Amino acid sequence: xxxxxxxxxxxxxxxxxxxCGGAPAPAxxxxxxxxxxxxxxxxxxxxxxxxxxxxxxxxxAKTAVVAHGKVDCAAASKLLKDYFxxxxxxxxxxxxxxxxxxxxxxxxxxxxNDPVTACSTExxxxxxxxxx
Numbered sequence: 001x002x003x004x005x006x007x008x009x010x011x012x013x014x015x016x017x018x019x020c021g022g023a024p025a026p027a028x029x030x031x032x033x034x035x036x037x038x039x040x041x042x043x044x045x046x047x048x049x050x051x052x053x054x055x056x057x058x059x060x061a062k063t064a065v066v067a068h069g070k071v072d073c074a075a076a077s078k079l080l081k082d083y084f085x086x087x088x089x090x091x092x093x094x095x096x097x098x099x100x101x102x103x104x105x106x107x108x109x110x111x112x113n114d115p116v117t118a119c120s121t122e123x124x125x126x127x128x129x130x131x132x
Contacts, residue, residue, distance in 0.1 A: 049128065052076050057084050058092040061131050063117070068126035076127040079119055083108045083129075 049066035052073035057063030057080070067076035082103055091098045098117075099109020106127075108119035117129035 054132075055080050055084070055129070057117070057129060057131055058087055058098070063129040063131050066128040066130065068128070069124055071125045071127055079103065079106055079108070079127050080117065080129045083117065083119065 049068050050073065052065040052067050054062050054064055055077050063080065063084075065073070065077050065080055067073055083101060083106075086101055086103065087098050091101070095112055097110045097112040097114055100107045101109060103119075105121050106119045107121075108117060108127075110117045115131040117131075119127040119129075
């Protein structure tokens with residue numbers, strides 16, 4: 001089940017890095033006819049992140065909340081608070097990273113020693129928690 005978190009994290013990291021460079025964003029898939037994974041298509045359509053303040057993360061660490069797509073800040077902050085509250089100490093300290101954990105329509109997790117917690121839905125909404 002943990003393998004689900006890695007593609008989600010890859011999509012989140014790719015989306016975050018795409019906004020960092022000065023080059024234009026990559027074009028949508030070419031006419032090659034190759035199918036595009038739903039997560040990649042959702043990431044391509046996600047609006048730039050909206051900073052939503054901080055919440056206490058795993059172990060009380062300050063975690064910045066960033067909402068992507070049609071997610072308001074109150075919902076994004078509550079999601080991350082609920083995720084961190086649901087993590088057991090064993091999950092938080094797992095060598096592969098915590099998650100994936102399902103919270104209603106959201107799936108959240110992060111890689112080992114990754115400062116970013118990524119949460120996403122099937123319809124392309126995303127919330128990130130960035131430990132700082």
